[in-house]
Amino acid sequence: MKYATVTDLMEMLDRSPVNFLATQYVTERLLAAGFTELDSALPYPQLEAGQGYFVRKNGSALFAFRKGRAPLAEAGFRLVTAHSDSPCFRIKPAPEMKGEGGCIRLNTELYGGAILYTWFDRPLSLAGRVILRGEHALRPQTRLLHIKRPLLVIPHLAIHFNRGVNEGNPLSKQNDMLPVLGFLKEELEHNGLLLRIVAEELGVDQQEILDFDLYLYDTTPACLVGWHEEFIQSGRLDDLSMVHAGLTALLQAEGAEATQVLGVFDNEETGSGTKQGAHSPVLRHVLERVALSDGSDREGFYRALEQSFLVSADNAHGLHPNYVSKQDPTNHPLLGGGPVIKYNANQKYATDAESAAVFAEVCREAGVPCQYFVNHSDVAGGSTLGNILTAQLPLRGVDMGNAIWAMHSVRETGAAIDQDYTTRAFTTFYQLP
Numbered sequence: 001m002k003y004a005t006v007t008d009l010m011e012m013l014d015r016s017p018v019n020f021l022a023t024q025y026v027t028e029r030l031l032a033a034g035f036t037e038l039d040s041a042l043p044y045p046q047l048e049a050g051q052g053y054f055v056r057k058n059g060s061a062l063f064a065f066r067k068g069r070a071p072l073a074e075a076g077f078r079l080v081t082a083h084s085d086s087p088c089f090r091i092k093p094a095p096e097m098k099g100e101g102g103c104i105r106l107n108t109e110l111y112g113g114a115i116l117y118t119w120f121d122r123p124l125s126l127a128g129r130v131i132l133r134g135e136h137a138l139r140p141q142t143r144l145l146h147i148k149r150p151l152l153v154i155p156h157l158a159i160h161f162n163r164g165v166n167e168g169n170p171l172s173k174q175n176d177m178l179p180v181l182g183f184l185k186e187e188l189e190h191n192g193l194l195l196r197i198v199a200e201e202l203g204v205d206q207q208e209i210l211d212f213d214l215y216l217y218d219t220t221p222a223c224l225v226g227w228h229e230e231f232i233q234s235g236r237l238d239d240l241s242m243v244h245a246g247l248t249a250l251l252q253a254e255g256a257e258a259t260q261v262l263g264v265f266d267n268e269e270t271g272s273g274t275k276q277g278a279h280s281p282v283l284r285h286v287l288e289r290v291a292l293s294d295g296s297d298r299e300g301f302y303r304a305l306e307q308s309f310l311v312s313a314d315n316a317h318g319l320h321p322n323y324v325s326k327q328d329p330t331n332h333p334l335l336g337g338g339p340v341i342k343y344n345a346n347q348k349y350a351t352d353a354e355s356a357a358v359f360a361e362v363c364r365e366a367g368v369p370c371q372y373f374v375n376h377s378d379v380a381g382g383s384t385l386g387n388i389l390t391a392q393l394p395l396r397g398v399d400m401g402n403a404i405w406a407m408h409s410v411r412e413t414g415a416a417i418d419q420d421y422t423t424r425a426f427t428t429f430y431q432l433p
Contacts, residue, residue, distance in 0.1 A: 005423050006232055006416040009244045010222035013234045017127040017217035019060040019084040019266050020144055022240055026062050026247055026264060030054050033251050035064060040285075044293040050255035055286060059129060059142060060084055060266040061276035063286045064250060068259040072291050073300040075258040076307025078430050079395070080249070081278070081385050082242035082314065083268035086235065087112030087408045089119070089177065091126070091214040096193050097178065102185055104193060105178040106152065108216065112269030116171050118410040119216075123150030124179055128214040130198055140210055143202050150219050151197075152179035179216060218410045230336065230416055237404050237412040239268070241419060242313035245402075249426030258307075259290065260430045268314070268385060278388040287393070309358060310397030311429060312350055312386030313422075315414075316340035316373045318403030331374040333403040336415035338369035339422045342384075342399040349399035350386030359398040359425075366428035368421040371403075 016022035031037070035052035038044060047053065047067040054064035061084065068075050089108040097105045110116075125147045132141040154177055159165055171177065184193065192206070198214075199206040222234030246262045253260060263286075265278045272278040291301040318340075319332040333340040341356045342349045356372075363370040375381040386399040402422055404414040 003416055003420045005245075005248060005420045006224070008248065009241060009419050010224075010232065010234065012244050013222040013236055013240055015146075016236065016240055017125075017146060018088070018215045019086075020129045020213070021127060021146055022084040022236075022243065023056060023060050023062050023264065023266075024144060026064075026243065027054070027056065029247060029251065030064055044289050047290065047293050052250075057282055058266065058274075058276040061282065062262075062264045063283065064247075064262045065286070065290060066250065066253075066255060066260045067290075067294070068257050069255060070257040071300075072259060072294050072296050072304040074303075074307065075433070076304045076309075077261050077287060078256070078258045078432060079261040079263060079308065079310045080246040080426055080429070081263035081265065081283075081310065081312050081389065082246055083239045083265045083278075083385065084243060085112070085266050085269050086238060086240070087114035087269055089114075089179075089216040091128075091194070091212070091216070093211075096181075098184065102183045104181045104184050106181055106194065108178060110173045110177070111215065113408055115406070115409045116173070116177060118406075119177065119218075120154050120156040122153065122410060123219045124152040124154065124216045125150055125219050126152070126198075126214050127217050128212060130202060130209060130214075131211045132204060132208045133210055143204070145198060145201060145212075145214065147197075147201055148219065152181055152216065154179045220411070224416060225413075231413050232416050232419070233411055233413045235410055235412065237402075237414050238315040238407050239313070239401075241402055241404075241414060242315065242422070245419060245422045245426050246313060248423045249430055252423075252427050253430035256431050257433045261287070265385060272385070272388055278385045281392070283389065284393055305394055308395050309355075309429075310350065310386065310389060310393075310395040311359065311426070312384060312389065312397055312399045313401055313426075314384040314399065315401040315404045315407060315412075316342055317407060318405055318414075320405055326376060326379060328374045328376050331372045333371040333373050335403050335405065335413075336417050337371045337403065338418065339363060339400050339425055340371050340373045340403050342401065343372065343374045344381060344383075347387055348381060348383040350390045350397040351399050355396050355398040358396070359400060359429075362429045362432070363421075363425050366424045368424050370425075373403075
């Protein structure tokens with residue numbers, strides 16, 4: 001049971017082990033489709049109706065838009081937002097730790113809320129960005145790094161040394177989760193070994209490396225599983241599956257009356273409080289500049305916001321067959337059941353009855369099912385982009401996502417058909433008048 005959308009998603013997942021490479025992937029797809037990249041340090045040009053544009057922030061966030069045929073004050077924006085980051089381990093500066101027999105481990109720091117046990121005994125490698133010396137101090141160069149061969153492993157302790165491991169085993173992120181790089185046999189200084197590896201991989205002089213943002217990732221490719229290949233399993237389904245659905249829909253949607261926007265934020269997993277995160281004014285700045293380039297004044301921009309609608313796309317918790325009691329008794333979405341509209345009485349999500357009704361109608365018009373998620377009242381839930389964005393911009397909005405199992409595991413599982421459903425729903429949404 002294969003769908004073109006899920007096959008395309010698997011290619012994106014394999015090419016996007018970290019936020020920087022995910023954003024680069026989206027960039028390449030937009031450029032290939034004829035979108036024009038704009039420089040935020042320069043004035044926006046006169047935007048043409050039906051033409052696509054995008055801007056990047058920090059190399060890890062991206063905002064793409066296609067100018068609508070109607071004036072913004074009359075038709076507004078149709079926005080889909082998602083995020084490029086996923087829980088993982090970041091490599092600390094001066095990371096090499098030499099042990100018995102020359103065994104070299106790398107010092108790491110946890111990024112986001114990962115399920116730690118899932119990182120043991122897997123073929124891991126490194127990806128991210130490397131900062132090189134540039135023309136002057138304020139203008140360094142940036143190179144992306146994606147080491148595709150397995151390079152590291154975090155070995156688990158044998159059960160013989162911890163007989164109670166299956167009854168619960170608290171883990172130290174500082175001591176238990178350090179990846180092994182290998183043995184250093186030669187009589188060389190081990191400090192700087194990582195920089196030597198990075199320099200060789202990039203083909204640069206080690207002395208040119210100023211710093212890096214490097215992360216661990218599982219090198220196991222995305223795959224389909226199940227009797228009929230009905231499930232997709234991969235790292236980073238949360239939230240690259242929603243980035244992919246938004247991107248595919250934007251590329252498929254024809255020009256419409258409203259201006260279509262795809263926002264891919266970074267650092268959602270750590271609270272969104274960065275210049276490239278949803279708590280920053282970056283989206284407002286983009287939308288305001290689009291409005292001004294359209295000839296609108298500030299009053300026209302405010303009117304455009306009142307005509308707009310936001311779909312905040314972040315994955316949802318699917319009903320786990322082994323833990324049914326963890327879910328709400330009447331609102332528990334199933335894998336394969338279509339897009340999930342997410343509610344929260346304490347406003348952790350942007351959804352209200354009106355915005356949920358809008359998105360449910362979008363799904364109906366797209367010919368796809370939809371379902372609902374509400375937390376079990378005794379289980380605290382998380383939050384996402386919608387309530388952050390609608391607290392800054394007075395947009396009508398809904399929080400939704402595809403249902404998955406094992407959210408924040410190094411390998412998450414979703415339904416293949418749901419990627420097709422959500423892409424169709426987003427495409428219909430973008431084409432609404």
